[in-house]
Each structure stands twice: as C-alpha cells, then as structure tokens.
Amino acid sequence: MAFDRGLFEAPATEVAPLLLGGLLEVDGVLLRITEVEAYLGIGQDPGSHAYRRQGPKNSTMFGPPGHLYTYFTYGMHVCSNVVCSPQGQASAVLLRAGEIVDGIEIARMRRATSRTDADLARGPARLTVAMGIGLADDGADLSSSRVRLTLPVAASAFETSQRTGVSGPGGAPEFAWRFFLPGEPSVSPYKAWVPKKR
DNA sequence: CATTAGATCGTCT
C-alpha cells in the first residue's frame, strides 16, 4: 500500500492500531510491527513527553505527521516513534516491538547480545538498535528518507492494555493505549510500573 | 521463572 500521509493526521490513539502489521524498512532490514503505544499532546496525557510544553527534547513531536521522532533516554537508549495528528498537536506512536522479516543477519550483528531472534526487536530500545536507527534520524520523513514505513492493507486483530513502564498517572488504567498483536513472540510481557525503592 | 541492581546523562525542578 502506498504511503498515505492523511492517515497520520489522526490522534495517536487512532493511528496506533493501524500500525500493527505494518512494515518498517531501513537499508534492507525489514520489520513487521507487533506492539505499539500511543501518546497524546499538551495537557491530555500525563505519560507523554509533550504533556507540559514544547522544548528541545520533544520538538519533533510538534512537527508534521508521518515523520520519525527519536529520543534519548536513561542515559543510553534511543527509542523510535511515528508523529501523528496535525502539526502542533504533538501526538506520537512509540514503536515497542516487532519481528524482523528480512535482513535478519544484519539485525543479529547489531544485537549480538540477543539469544533468540524474537528478542532482536522486543522492546523499544532494542527495536531501534536492530533497525540501525539513531538520533540522526530524528525528524525523518517516513515516506522519503532512509527510514520507510508502509501500513498493512487490512487491519489486524489486536488487543490492548495499560502502557508499560510509564510512571505516575500516565500509567493509570484510563490510559490503556498499548496495542499489540496477540500470540506474537516478539511482544514484550506487560510490566506494571512500580515505584523505585529507597 | 522472578527479582534486583547498576549503567549513564539530558532535561526539568
């Protein structure tokens, strides 16, 4: 299916399930998306990077839809998102997991610590490494850059849950914006957020 | 299988 920019003009909560089963291609490595999470914009979503205001860290989220938003976190990891909603609304879909369907030798090299192929892109930071995506790809147009996204022709059957790893109110049941394909080995087990120990 | 600690740094308070 052709890249339809209009599809990304909707809020992330609507776009997220459409991405399931979609394909992400970077330099010959192909990923089938199996798990995503939606994040909304200012004042709407306590778990979102765009909850408070636009800043250096989240400015790409406020840009045009259909572009890649990559961010650096925990002092060592990079995660990948697809920007949604009209420009300025700042919603995005976090790519949490997927199955490598082509270029798997390359992905294995990049994720040498991975013991099984299902672990290659199981988790947002792992997925980003396996695909060779970095902070330099932040803002890339997903229809014309080295990172390409194509959506499935038909929607897939999916399940939902609360979001993983989101601290505070953003992890509450009313923000059940994790979407995944049931029965996929690459989907990470749901982990409820727990307060740090003292 | 489950739980825990440590790594590591930009951003915000």
Added chain:
DNA sequence: GACGATCTAATGA
C-alpha cells in the same frame, strides 16, 4: 539533585 516511554547480567527459587 532527581528521574526517566530501558536493558542486561547476576542471583535465587
């Protein structure tokens, strides 16, 4: 100064 849309290795059952 604390914390985070995380991951890995180590330890114990």
